[in-house]
Amino acid sequence: MRLTVRVRLTLLYTLLFAAGGAVVVAVTYGLLAANLRTPERTVEVEMSPEFRDACLRVLGGGAETEPGLRSKCRLAYDEGVLAGAQSQRATILDSLLRFSLATLGVSTLLSAAGGWVVAGRVLRPVHRITAAARAASEHNLAARVALGGPRDELRRLADTFDAMLDRLEAAFTGQRRFIANAGHELRTPLTVMRATIDVVLAKPAPSREELLRMADDVRSAVGHAEALIEALLTLARNDAGLTVREPVDLATSVQDVLDGTDPAGRRLHLDLEPALTAGDPVLLERLAANLVDNALRYNVDGGDVWVSTGTDGGGAVLAVTNTGPVIDPADTDGLFAPFHRHTRTGNDGLGLGLAIVASIASVHGGHAAAVPNPGGGLRVTVRLPAPV
Incomplete structure (x- = not known):
């Protein structure tokens, strides 16, 4: 017994x-x-x-x-x-x-x-913690121990358990919201393709021009879905952690991105100093590409984009600033949420650019922060640890 x-x-x-x-x-x-x-x-x-x-x-x-x-x-x-x-x-x-x-x-x-x-x-x-653990499930994470009394070992254990439940609740809520948003975003190009094909097929003898226009619309919708799936896969891989870690210079990554980027009438201002870190070079180049793409996409006609790299406190820093619509400082934290689109910047993107930036920075042990410019636009700064 x-x-x-x-x-x-x-x-x-x-x-x-x-x-x-x-x-x-x-x-x-x-x-x-x-x-x-x-x-x-x-x-x-x-x-x-x-x-x-x-x-x-x-x-x-x-x-x-x-x-x-x-x-x-x-x-x-x-x-x-x-x-x-x-x-x-x-x-x-x-x-x-x-x-x-x-x-x-x-x-x-x-x-x-x-x-x-x-x-x-x-x-x-301990019995209260056990009861809270039994009450917790994927669909109900609202149970908390909320233990009072002196801050002894059991109080710290209960507080740690409550903090864990808070993180789990936030994670499950974010996961459900992410799945719902992903389903909605994937449904949009599929709906466009279905509607385009149905319209053309409804005609007894569609012309060559109509077929070409249908193919062009379908190709555009497929490209949108492909970009969305690639972004979702990037976020999913980041959740699993890094599998590649090697020395990377952010200045080189930014230069590689800019070599294949069309400024689309925006003026680029570069200040690229060596910024050494360690991690996956493909992911870090994707981080730089998303920042540059965001700065060019959400900008005014003939606007400016400032890109700088360097070191600060021993770590690598990448900062991208642009001109553009005025953004409320209270909205900056939400910019890094998946599928978030600012109402004043248009809806032509996926809403995953900055979310991927924050995810890549986090998996490399760094963080990303955004500060709105008083005259309009945004400054996004990514800080990564120095290579060990």
């Missing part, structure tokens, strides 16, 4: 108390026994006249004429005193031992009862 933790704690309290009590009893008995030592001979004690007269009468002599009889009485008296002292010592030690053992037995029983109560109170937070 397996004993519960409460029973084991109670037994442990009881055994510790019994062992401590036994040590106290043994030490007390030993000290008292040492201090009640019986001497080998008694100290000279004056005989009472009554004992002396009675002794002489028993021996058949008088006190004045027979001094040898007086010595015998003296010896008998000393032996009696010694026997009394020994008997008294034995009685005291025996009484002490019996009383101490009885007290120890009763106290042990009381300590067992008290240990049972104390163990129950100590384990009460």
